[in-house]
Amino acid sequence: MNIFFAGGMGALLLLGLPVAFTLGLLAIAGMYFFNGGTTAFMQIPIISYKSLDDFSLTALPMYVLMSQVLVVSGVGRDLYEMASRWFRHFPGGLAIATIFCCTIFSAISGSSVATAVTVGAVALPEMVKRGYNRRHVLGLLAAGGTLGILIPPSIPMIIYGSVTGESVGKLFVAGIIPGIVLTLSFMIFSAYQTRHIKDIPATWKERVEASRQAIWGLLLPIIIIGGIYTGIFTPTEAAAIGVVLSFAIAAFVYRNLTLPNLKNIIFQTVKTNTMILFIIIGAMLLGFILTILQIPQTIVNVATTQDISPWVIFILINIVLLILGMFLETVSILVITLPILYPIIIALGFDPIWFAIIMVINMELALISPPVGLNLFVLKGLNKENTISEIVKGVVPYAVIMLVFMVILSFFPQIATVLVDNVK
Numbered sequence: 001m002n003i004f005f006a007g008g009m010g011a012l013l014l015l016g017l018p019v020a021f022t023l024g025l026l027a028i029a030g031m032y033f034f035n036g037g038t039t040a041f042m043q044i045p046i047i048s049y050k051s052l053d054d055f056s057l058t059a060l061p062m063y064v065l066m067s068q069v070l071v072v073s074g075v076g077r078d079l080y081e082m083a084s085r086w087f088r089h090f091p092g093g094l095a096i097a098t099i100f101c102c103t104i105f106s107a108i109s110g111s112s113v114a115t116a117v118t119v120g121a122v123a124l125p126e127m128v129k130r131g132y133n134r135r136h137v138l139g140l141l142a143a144g145g146t147l148g149i150l151i152p153p154s155i156p157m158i159i160y161g162s163v164t165g166e167s168v169g170k171l172f173v174a175g176i177i178p179g180i181v182l183t184l185s186f187m188i189f190s191a192y193q194t195r196h197i198k199d200i201p202a203t204w205k206e207r208v209e210a211s212r213q214a215i216w217g218l219l220l221p222i223i224i225i226g227g228i229y230t231g232i233f234t235p236t237e238a239a240a241i242g243v244v245l246s247f248a249i250a251a252f253v254y255r256n257l258t259l260p261n262l263k264n265i266i267f268q269t270v271k272t273n274t275m276i277l278f279i280i281i282g283a284m285l286l287g288f289i290l291t292i293l294q295i296p297q298t299i300v301n302v303a304t305t306q307d308i309s310p311w312v313i314f315i316l317i318n319i320v321l322l323i324l325g326m327f328l329e330t331v332s333i334l335v336i337t338l339p340i341l342y343p344i345i346i347a348l349g350f351d352p353i354w355f356a357i358i359m360v361i362n363m364e365l366a367l368i369s370p371p372v373g374l375n376l377f378v379l380k381g382l383n384k385e386n387t388i389s390e391i392v393k394g395v396v397p398y399a400v401i402m403l404v405f406m407v408i409l410s411f412f413p414q415i416a417t418v419l420v421d422n423v424k
Contacts, residue, residue, distance in 0.1 A: 019332040020275070023282030030289035044285065051284035052277060055236065056162045061273045062239035063153050066246045067109035068265045068272075072257075073250035075217040076105050076118035082207075082214040084126075089201035092194030094130060095140055096187050098123045102144030103151060103183045107221030108242070110153040112330075112367050116145030116378045124382055131197055138386060139394025140190045142375045143402075146364035147186075149330065151179035152225055153235065153242070156330050156363055159280070160356050163338045168235040169228050174353050174416045175360065176225065178409060182361075185401050193397075216249045229419070276331050283335030290339070300343045310348040314410070317341060318362060325366025329374055333366065334359070353420055354413040361406050368395045 008029065012022040031040035070076070083097035083104075090096060098119060105115050120141045127137045149156045152172035161168035202210075211218075223245070224238045233241065251257040291297075303313050324333050345355045367375045370392055380386045409415055 020278035020282040023286045027285035027289050035289060035292050047285055047288050048281045051281050054162045056158060056168050059236040059239040060155060060158050062243050063110045063155060064272050065269045066242045067111040067114040068268050069246040069250050070109055071114050071118050072261045072265055074254045077122050078214040079104050079217045080119060080122045082210040085202035085207045085210045088199040091198055092191040093199055094127050095190035095194045098140060099144045099183060099186045099190055102147050106148040106151045109148060110155050112145045112148035113374055113378055115148040116141060116375045120379055120382050132194055135390050135394040136193055138379055138391045139398060142368050142379055142391055142395045143186060143398030145375045146367045147179060147183060149363055150175050150360050156334055156360055159331060159334050163335060164342045166352055170353055170420045171356050172235060173229055173419045174357055176419060178357050178416050182405055186398060189397060189401060216253055220245060279331050280335050287339045299340055300347055303344045304347045321362040322365060325362060326369045327372055330363040330366055351413055351417060354416045357416040358406060361402055365399055365402055368399060
């Protein structure tokens with residue numbers, strides 16, 4: 001049966017069928033052949049409804065909407081200008097500024113693709129013009145963009161919470177310190193890599209002026225993350241507040257919320273949310289038939305009853321996630337694997353909040369892993385001179401940094417969990 005589902009999924013994906021429909025078709029085939037024929041199809045609408053009937057998922061479309069509004073508003077441009085004025089007096093200062101800008105924009109958008117597009121569109125031409133090697137620039141932009149799913153708010157963490165029942169607020173807070181550590185690691189490496197390039201320092205007046213322009217972009221993550229951490233509001237309420245603030249910033253501060261822009265925002269939001277929700281439905285349908293066939297239970301029993309170290313199983317899980325990341329995008333990997341991996345992690349005694357951060361770092365690697373890494377194609381689309389091979393070469397050192405950090409996090413889980421106890 002395992003061969004039936006694995007082989008069927010591989011074949012349908014190779015044929016170019018979207019992941020959501022691949023999962024759905026496999027589920028329907030499984031219901032027909034292994035669960036009573038066409039009568040099992042009565043479960044499809046029930047499961048589809050229940051898979052989306054989750055309060056934590058209500059935050060998802062709002063964070064997607066907020067990220068689309070911020071992409072259009074011009075917040076990213078002002079954040080980059082502020083960062084460049086504060087950091088460019090350092091050797092390789094624009095590289096540091098770019099990572100810093102990626103971090104802040106990640107914290108207000110929750111989307112790696114939105115971060116790579118917004119910051120990349122501003123930073124790439126500016127850095128190349130100032131003598132930075134294009135390959136290095138593309139690498140740090142691709143890697144910096146991945147911070148969008150680790151630093152809260154994070155769309156993959158919302159999905160993790162929805163599938164597993166873990167607190168989304170705790171997941172968000174667990175990503176703060178790992179996000180900061182990874183950001184500093186990227187900054188240090190990118191500064192070393194471009195240390196021979198020096199820019200004219202900005203005056204204090206220029207820095208203050210740029211900070212004033214970017215103040216709204218700086219306040220948003222403080223309001224969202226600070227409100228969740230202090231318990232003032234839930235992640236879902238934070239999403240609603242973020243949407244209202246982002247629309248207010250676009251309409252009254254940047255004054256570019258035109259009808260064409262609004263139309264584009266709504267279209268992209270609906271498109272992204274529809275894709276994610278259809279994948280969730282497809283994965284839940286497949287999960288239903290796998291559970292009926294007791295495949296997850298069998299895998300959990302094998303993993304926990306064999307005389308194998310839990311750490312060996314943990315390493316194998318990470319290898320599987322890295323391989324899947326080469327061919328599937330983040331949401332698909334999460335909703336396909338979590339129903340199987342989460343019970344294993346719990347049975348082995350690992351902290352599920354800590355494992356969420358490990359899994360998200362794996363998803364970061366998926367975003368920059370050929371042949372399907374989304375950030376690679378996003379950056380390729382920014383300029384016709386960019387090539388996938390050039391971006392991959394530039395991003396390899398950052399991928400190594402992520403892998404090293406994941407090893408460190410495995411030995412010191414407190415990096416992810418130290419702040420969690422204060423969150424409900």
